[in-house]
Amino acid sequence: MGDHELNPERAKKTEERSRRNFIAIITAVVFGVTAAAMGLFNLIFMRPRVTYGSPAKVRVGRPDSYSPGSQLELPENRIVVRRQGDKFAAISTVCTHLGCTVNASDIGFACPCHGSVYDVRGDVMGGPAPKSLSWFRVSLAPNGELEVDKNQVVDPDTYLEVKV
Amino acid sequence: MKIRLALLVSCCALAIVVVAVIFRSTDEEWRKYQQEYYDLAMGSASTEAARDAIAASGLEIRQDILSGFGEEKRIDRCRTCHMAVDDPNFVTGKEPLRTHPEIPEHNFNEYGCTICHDGDGRGLTTFYAHGDDEFWNEPLLESPYIESSCARCHPEPYLPETPHLSKGRALFEKYNCNGCHAIRNLSRGKLGPDLTNVGARWKIEYLEESIRDPRANSVLSVMPYFNMPEEDKTALVVFLKSRRGRTLVEDPITLRTKSNAFKKANPVEVPLTIAEGRKLVKDNNCVACHKLGDADGKLAPDLTHLGNFRNEEYIAAHLADPRAHTTGSNMPNFWFSPSAMRAIGLYLEEQEGLKVPVTPKEQYTALCVRCHGPNGDGNGLIADNLLPKPRDFTNQLFFNWLEDSRAHDAIKNGVPGTAMPPFGRVLTEEQINGLFAYVRGQYVGGPRPEREPRTLPEKNSTVFSAESVERGRATFQQRCFGCHGRRGDGKGPNAPDLLPRPRDLTSNPFMSQVADSRLWESITYGVPGTGMPPWDSLSEEQKGDLINFVRDASKTGPAAVDGGKQQ
Numbered sequence: 001m002g003d004h005e006l007n008p009e010r011a012k013k014t015e016e017r018s019r020r021n022f023i024a025i026i027t028a029v030v031f032g033v034t035a036a037a038m039g040l041f042n043l044i045f046m047r048p049r050v051t052y053g054s055p056a057k058v059r060v061g062r063p064d065s066y067s068p069g070s071q072l073e074l075p076e077n078r079i080v081v082r083r084q085g086d087k088f089a090a091i092s093t094v095c096t097h098l099g100c101t102v103n104a105s106d107i108g109f110a111c112p113c114h115g116s117v118y119d120v121r122g123d124v125m126g127g128p129a130p131k132s133l134s135w136f137r138v139s140l141a142p143n144g145e146l147e148v149d150k151n152q153v154v155d156p157d158t159y160l161e162v163k164v
Numbered sequence: 165m166k167i168r169l170a171l172l173v174s175c176c177a178l179a180i181v182v183v184a185v186i187f188r189s190t191d192e193e194w195r196k197y198q199q200e201y202y203d204l205a206m207g208s209a210s211t212e213a214a215r216d217a218i219a220a221s222g223l224e225i226r227q228d229i230l231s232g233f234g235e236e237k238r239i240d241r242c243r244t245c246h247m248a249v250d251d252p253n254f255v256t257g258k259e260p261l262r263t264h265p266e267i268p269e270h271n272f273n274e275y276g277c278t279i280c281h282d283g284d285g286r287g288l289t290t291f292y293a294h295g296d297d298e299f300w301n302e303p304l305l306e307s308p309y310i311e312s313s314c315a316r317c318h319p320e321p322y323l324p325e326t327p328h329l330s331k332g333r334a335l336f337e338k339y340n341c342n343g344c345h346a347i348r349n350l351s352r353g354k355l356g357p358d359l360t361n362v363g364a365r366w367k368i369e370y371l372e373e374s375i376r377d378p379r380a381n382s383v384l385s386v387m388p389y390f391n392m393p394e395e396d397k398t399a400l401v402v403f404l405k406s407r408r409g410r411t412l413v414e415d416p417i418t419l420r421t422k423s424n425a426f427k428k429a430n431p432v433e434v435p436l437t438i439a440e441g442r443k444l445v446k447d448n449n450c451v452a453c454h455k456l457g458d459a460d461g462k463l464a465p466d467l468t469h470l471g472n473f474r475n476e477e478y479i480a481a482h483l484a485d486p487r488a489h490t491t492g493s494n495m496p497n498f499w500f501s502p503s504a505m506r507a508i509g510l511y512l513e514e515q516e517g518l519k520v521p522v523t524p525k526e527q528y529t530a531l532c533v534r535c536h537g538p539n540g541d542g543n544g545l546i547a548d549n550l551l552p553k554p555r556d557f558t559n560q561l562f563f564n565w566l567e568d569s570r571a572h573d574a575i576k577n578g579v580p581g582t583a584m585p586p587f588g589r590v591l592t593e594e595q596i597n598g599l600f601a602y603v604r605g606q607y608v609g610g611p612r613p614e615r616e617p618r619t620l621p622e623k624n625s626t627v628f629s630a631e632s633v634e635r636g637r638a639t640f641q642q643r644c645f646g647c648h649g650r651r652g653d654g655k656g657p658n659a660p661d662l663l664p665r666p667r668d669l670t671s672n673p674f675m676s677q678v679a680d681s682r683l684w685e686s687i688t689y690g691v692p693g694t695g696m697p698p699w700d701s702l703s704e705e706q707k708g709d710l711i712n713f714v715r716d717a718s719k720t721g722p723a724a725v726d727g728g729k730q731q
Contacts, residue, residue: 052239139217
């Protein structure tokens with residue numbers, strides 16, 4: 001600061017230089033933020049919002065359309081919806097071996113392709129299957145129907161309790 | 165300094181643009197509606213579990229992926245905004261959040277929305293999804309037009325749930341649209357455009373306009389104005405909109421079987437009275453094309469005094485098959501019952517009382533103008549719809565060569581196989597001669613060349629036999645088909661360029677009254693003023709074979725030929 005008083009010419013120059021720097025910094029920040037936003041949103045846009053595969057969330061009807069203790073196969077969605085008392089669960093019917101659709105059988109599930117056998121819980125009892133069948137999250141949609149989200153695998157024996 | 169400042173300003177501008185773009189692309193219409201739906205659902209949720217489920221739902225694009233509608237995958241994203249269609253709590257809601265009325269056996273997962281409602285299923289803004297884009301052919305259908313969609317899967321003619329569609333289908337027959345327009349498996353008209361696929365091609369407004377004013381979209385259209393009541397037009401448009409090619413439930417093989425079994429639905433028998441005939445003529449809108457009294461469709465011959473020229477038998481036969489007497493007629497077949505044809509015949513036979521004017525000029529105006537035209541050039545009001553086209557009197561070469569006796573015959577007895585009626589029934593011999601003299605003086609003119617004497621064989625000297633016909637056929641395919649066509653029906657590749665058109669040699673009524681000598685003369689010397697050249701390079705036997713071939717083609721073999729006399 002003392003310099004400025006001594007040499008007004010120089011003080012003016014220094015002042016100009018610091019203003020110049022200030023503008024440069026602001027510019028860099030604005031540009032950086034803009035570039036970051038553009039980059040981020042480009043990344044977001046790269047990921048498709050919807051795909052034409054079979055939908056992950058499927059609505060499978062009202063709870064009262066299932067009778068207690070029953071089990072309904074939905075081959076087009078490749079799930080089984082099971083009701084026990086007032087509790088609901090959805091189990092995948094995609095064989096963990098090579099992806100065939102397994103059939104519900106007396107003891108649980110049986111794969112027609114290579115003979116894998118699962119029990120009612122979906123655990124492997126025999127055959128080439130490496131792991132047990134997945135259970136999916138079941139929730140209640142706002143319109144009162146059950147909704148199965150095939151993207152969310154839950155632990156076996158996870159049921160949704162609904163007052164029917 | 166200035167440059168740095170400019171850089172800062174432009175950087176800020178870029179930042180603003182980027183933020184605006186990001187904001188716009190994330191602030192989509194459907195997010196608003198989904199949020200609104202969840203808010204309302206949360207308010208009406210009764211249980212804790214339901215509230216939890218709603219709270220856990222995120223905003224996302226919802227789509228129904230449908231198969232079995234003629235496309236591998238049909239994508240309907242309508243339920244992204246219309247969240248409440250399957251939620252019974254929104255019966256009183258406002259669009260787009262409103263419960264859809266329940267239609268048994270049609271669930272959204274399997275059928276989606278656009279299969280009934282039209283619009284663009286992939287669209288995510290109101291503008292595109294509702295098909296408001298000018299170039300989207302299937303904008304959202306409103307009531308009652310949405311009934312047309314039922315026919316996409318339900319081929320039954322009458323569904324109780326679709327009164328407009330059923331009515332439109334009945335009207336399609338009532339207004340005799342089927343007479344001119346073809347719809348696969350429904351009608352076989354040949355005059356107007358095929359309507360099998362009309363619903364897929366045009367929007368409601370276009371269809372409506374085409375019925376109200378047929379010239380609005382096609383200046384050259386010959387479709388009559390029907391002036392139908394508004395509700396009839398609406399029903400007809402619903403029916404037309406429902407014509408979208410084959411329905412989604414029919415496969416090509418069943419359609420083929422149905423098409424073979426196609427018959428016009430039960431022709432109604434009627435009492436044989438003149439009153440019934442009058443009613444039929446009125447109901448079937450004959451004056452949409454024909455002239456009868458004051459009403460004039462301006463497309464087809466005048467029926468006002470038909471009784472003077474034709475009897476009931478002729479008229480009934482003409483209705484049974486319009487091509488029977490007039491081979492080139494483009495009148496639709498109306499599939500009347502035999503008694504209905506006779507009743508119409510009885511009524512039209514009554515339409516007599518033609519008063520022949522005194523002077524030939526007035527006679528020409530009264531009798532000839534509708535076809536031969538006020539200038540005598542064969543371009544009368546209805547000439548375009550007649551085949552053969554009316555003679556052009558200004559064709560000097562032809563008319564100065566034509567023998568008076570043949571012209572006289574044509575006026576007196578008409579020309580069988582064409583629209584020329586027998587004027588001998590209303591004109592005296594002198595009047596016929598006077599009329600032709602008037603036509604010759606007024607329109608033909610020019611000097612008449614001396615007719616050199618020609619020696620013509622009385623009868624075809626080549627014996628009619630299968631071999632002769634085959635030889636004739638071979639020659640015909642080499643020399644004649646270019647104009648007369650392979651079958652001899654006058655529709656060869658050169659025919660459209662020729663006026664008068666090449667003669668239809670398969671026309672039985674016409675060929676019956678043409679003597680062998682005239683055929684021989686036409687082949688040997690050609691016909692002046694027409695496209696027919698002299699074929700003097702042909703041997704006598706070849707000409708004989710050709711004559712036998714056309715006799716065979718027109719079913720006027722030796723037994724039927726009668727020395728050029730009228731039948």
